[in-house]
Structure formats: structure tokens, C-alpha cells
Amino acid sequence: MLNRFQAWRERGWTQIDAAAYQHAWQRFGGSVATHPLVVERLAGLAQIPVRYLGWHQDGELKAAIPTWGRSLALSKDVLKRHGKKGLYDLGNAELILPIAADAQVPLRHHGRYLSELNQGRIATLKPQAESLAMARTPEDLSKKFRYNQRRELRLLEEAGGVVRPVADFTSAELADMYCDLFQRRWGFAATGAERMGEVIELLRELLIGSVIFLNDAPIAIQLVYRVEAPEWISVEYINGGVDPQTRDFSPGSVLSFLNTQSAWEHARALGKPLRFSFGRADREYKDRWCNPVPVFQV
Template sequence: MNWLIKWHMRHWTTIPYSTYCKAYNQWGGSFITHPEVIQGISELLEIPVMFQGRYEDDKLVAAVPTWGNYIAGSKTALKKLGKRGLIDVGNPEVILPMSPNIRIVLPYKSDFISGEHQPQIINLKNKGKALCLAKGFHSDGFSKKFKYNHRREIRLFQNEGGEFKPINSIAVDQLCAIYLELFEKRWGFSAKGSALMSKVLDKLYTFLTGNILYIADEPIAIQLVYQVETVNHLSVEYVNGGVNPAYKNHSPGSILSFTNIQQAQEFADSKNKPLRYSFGLADNDYKLRWCNKSPVFLT
């Protein structure tokens, strides 16, 4: 850590979990920085999590969860701490609880910091990376043709006995088994974090959203999607999924993506909040059918 970062750290002090929760409720954040999410992940990985706050004129203006010198949840931190691959929470967008009017140096390392922080964090670095955020169902989102084609797929699927079941209507153990089986069928190898998957799903169960597709009581497609509502927006992370290739003629992956985004959009609209539905890193062309690129930064 260089002298400049050390100099800026003098403005930060350790704060209790309850104070971090208040900051998150006041200024918002994202899925990975939600107090219960980062606390639960830290417990599972046996990484001590600390909460740091920055004060100006004796008033808290920013709060961050940390693993040592890193923002908690950072993929770089997981690698440095020897925990990489133990869990899969995708490449989540990092939005931190901060007063909208501040201009500060963030003295902790992180990747995938949202462009929403450009007006606030001075030392952001752009390495050309971007996340894919779903276009959504508003006038500037999916085209009429796109929506028509996918709704037609859904009708054909249902006409042939296809069903949707809410993911959070399935018990954790069964849900874990379905995900691991369908992931391996789709990709031909085991899901990352399979050993801890049941515990992760148990910790994050209340944040799961979306559906599982069934035909004749057999699960054929699943996506792990986590959702948190913040004061500013609805933050949704599509982590990964699995599909039984035997049913590829039904386009189950596309059906699931469409209906899961639609469900999230309807909820966001009911709360009169923007939807930030992330497909993770912009590393695959297929995502651009569903998403727009949104730049992310590191410190």
C-alpha cells in the first residue's frame, strides 16, 4: 500500500454492523454489498469482515465492508485469500453505501465497481471491462419483435405441458440437487462451489428470485438469480444456470431468461425504481441480445 492510500485511510474508522446497515438503508448499494449477503458469505468462507466508515464534520458519508485491504466480496480478494472457487456469486456489480454529494479517494481495493460511483470516487481506474445489464421491458429496452418471439416460445412450451415453479418454493436441499445436476448436464463439469452450494443457498435463500422450468414434473432448466431492493434501484444478479440439453428444442434457457427479467421488471416498476439486472461480465456475445454494456472500474 503506497503512502497516498495510507494518508487517505486516516479518514476511515471501523464502524459496527448496525451502522453499516443504516448506511445501506439510507444510500443503497447492490446485491454483493447488502449487509446480510456479505455477512453470510464471510461466515461461510471464514473470512473476518469489518465495516469501515468515513466521516466528514462528524457525519457518516460513506460505509464499506472490508476483507483486510479489499472490499468484501471482491474476486481479487478471494484469490489473494486462497478462497477462489469455493463459492459462486458471479461477477457482481459493486455499489457501496455513499452519500451522493461526496468526492473521495477509496483506500480499499476492489474490482467491478459500478459506474454509478464515477461522481463520488476519485481513484477509479478503467481497464475496459463492462458488465451486461438487461435491456428490460420499457420503450428503450427489448424490441417488439424480440418480445413477440419469446412470448411465442413460452406459449409453445406451455402447450406441450411445460410449467413454471417459483425457485423459492423449492426446499434448499432439493434446489441444490436440481441446480448441480442441470449445471453438469449443460456444461459437462461440476459447478463452481459445489461443495458449499447447499450452505450458500441456505444463507441466501431469501434473496433468490425467478423460476424453475418443468416438463412432466421433471426440472429441465434453472438459473441462480439473486435480488435485493435498495432505496435507489432493484439490484439483480444472474449468477449461473443449468439446462437439460435433451429439451433444447423448447429453448428453456431463453424462456427462463425472458420470464425472470420480466418478473424483476414488474417488481421494480411496482416500486417505481430502476432495474439493474446483471448478466455478469461482458465476456460473451450472446449476452448482448439481452443486455447493454455498463462500464465497471477498479481501485
């Protein structure tokens, strides 16, 4: 029975290897959550093998997908079914699958938060009720808003605040700071806290951003991953933690300003549009930074 369902799901697709998937991603683009390194390393951590599938047209690979059974790889539902719920945290990441602009493929594997960039390239997309929060361009933020962010940064620095790049710290140090500040901010443990150091180390080369210190203690940190596709930059802001005792300085807001501005500068230096996702458009603070964008599911 399972084989029959698998044959139906994979109709028109053929199994390919990880190298072919990587080639498709480098050619057609994707996002953080579909990046070959992210898929391979987090699937390895979960010990759930990935089955890569390709769609060929006239003998040429036009699309590729990483799968876990009947779902796209790294699915939260599959982790849960394997008793590994919360092993790692990718938030509600935007899924951009590597598909050629002139292809239209049927996707029959379950997936959520599929990008609007795949619209027209996947024949089976259905609109999803939720939206994703995508960071606005610096020019799309009001002058007053930008002035206030710079003022808050200045006040923080005048009080002895220091901004340090994540590159200054080991993965274990970043994990400790993140888990501690997350717990303090929200009152419960961060998703994936037990293996956080390991996950950060696995994805280390993709991690960007800064940590804010006050009186030699970390007071704000965010987990932000960035990948470069041929035609755009994909950035995924997973989650963050702040010390609530320092809320008068708005360190979380200051850090969002610093991390988004620096990502825009990097993308513009490369001449590529930026897709900086704050995950699901579900909190008021995201409205200040982001525009909601539609997403799809299968």
C-alpha cells in the same frame, strides 16, 4: 510494514461496526454483492472477518465499505489466498458501495466491477476494460423478440412444460437441480457446488425466479438474487443451468424472459429503476438481453 500500508489505505477512514454499515447501505444504497446480509453471511461461511470502515464529514457518516485486508470484502482473490477458491459464486457482480451523493471519498482497497453509480463519489476509480451486461427494459427489446419469447413459452407449455417459483423448493432441492443442470449444460461442475445448498440457504430471502419443468423433470434454472435500495433495485443473475436435451424448446431463453420480465414488473410496481446484471458482457447471448455498461476498478 503491514501496519504502515494499512494506515495509508485507511487514511481518512475510521473503523465502524456492522450495524453502522447496514445503516449506511439502507440510507445510500448498494447492490447485491455489498448488501449487509450477503457480506456478513458469506464472510461468515468463508470464516474471514470483515473490517467495516466509515467516512465521516462534519460528524456525519457519508460512506461505508466492507473490507478484507487490502481488498473489498468477498473478493475472489482473497478467497484464493485463503485456500478457499470457489467457495461460493457471486459471478462478476456489480459493486455499488453505500456513498452519499454529495460525498467524494478516496478508495484505496482493491475492487473490480465498481458501478458507474459510484462515479463522482469515489475519487480513485479507474476505467475497467470489461463492461457489465445490464438487462434492457422490456420496451427496449424488439416486438419480434418479445413475440418469439412468448411463442417459445407457449410451445413449451403445450408440450407439458410447467413453470414453478423457486419458493416451491427447499434450498437443498434448488442446489441439486442447479448443480445437475449446470454440469449437463457446461460439462464441468458449478463454482461452489460443494457448498451450494448452504449458500442458497444463507441468501434464501434474496433469491427470486422460477424453475422450468418438462415431464416432471427440471430443465432450466437460474440463480438470481435481488435487493432493494432506497433509489433502485439491484438484481444479480449469477449463472444458470439447462438440460441440453431440451434445447429445441429454448428453456434457458424462456427462463431469462420470465425472470427479467417479473423483475421489471416488481421494480416498476415500487416506482424504482432496475439494475438487473447478467455479469460481465462476455457472451453473445447477453447482447440480445442487455446493454453493456461501463465499470471501474481500484
